[in-house]
Amino acid sequence: MSALAASLSKSEMEDFGAKCKMKDELLFIQDIKNFGKGVVKLNVGGRMFMTSVYTLSRDQNSMLAALVSGRHPVPQQPDGSYFIDRDGTHFRYVLNYLRGDRGTDSLPETWTDQHQLLKEAKYYRLDGLVKVINIKMGK
Numbered sequence: 001m002s003a004l005a006a007s008l009s010k011s012e013m014e015d016f017g018a019k020c021k022m023k024d025e026l027l028f029i030q031d032i033k034n035f036g037k038g039v040v041k042l043n044v045g046g047r048m049f050m051t052s053v054y055t056l057s058r059d060q061n062s063m064l065a066a067l068v069s070g071r072h073p074v075p076q077q078p079d080g081s082y083f084i085d086r087d088g089t090h091f092r093y094v095l096n097y098l099r100g101d102r103g104t105d106s107l108p109e110t111w112t113d114q115h116q117l118l119k120e121a122k123y124y125r126l127d128g129l130v131k132v133i134n135i136k137m138g139k
Contacts, residue, residue, distance in 0.1 A: 040068060041081040047088030048081065051095055058098045063124045090117040097121075097129045104136040111137065 038053035056064040067074055077083050096106055108114050114137050121129040
């Protein structure tokens with residue numbers, strides 16, 4: 001037990017815990033507000049994904065951020081989706097990375113899948129994801 005925790009009464013500890021919970025809730029609500037600023041439907045090689053402009057814009061140097069930046073006119077499909085002519089097999093890992101899952105534990109386990117994901121990360125210009133994959137692959 002820390003010195004701070006030892007010096008607090010039970011009611012002070014409960015109040016501190018409630019404030020921490022409230023802070024976590026406020027951060028969660030702020031994320032929801034950011035995500036809701038623009039829902040994007042992506043068709044990646046025939047697989048449909050829903051995400052937000054906020055998520056796709058998390059890495060400003062990526063092709064996905066460019067897609068939703070408004071700098072370039074990008075045609076939408078009749079259903080409102082953006083079509084990306086790539087294999088969608090590993091795209092969920094791309095989205096999870098952009099959503100903040102930056103650890104190696106959430107990446108595919110097999111070398112073949114890691115190598116395929118590495119190609120996708122390079123295509124989308126996600127340098128941070130490339131680094132995480134290389135760490136997972138032992139490079």
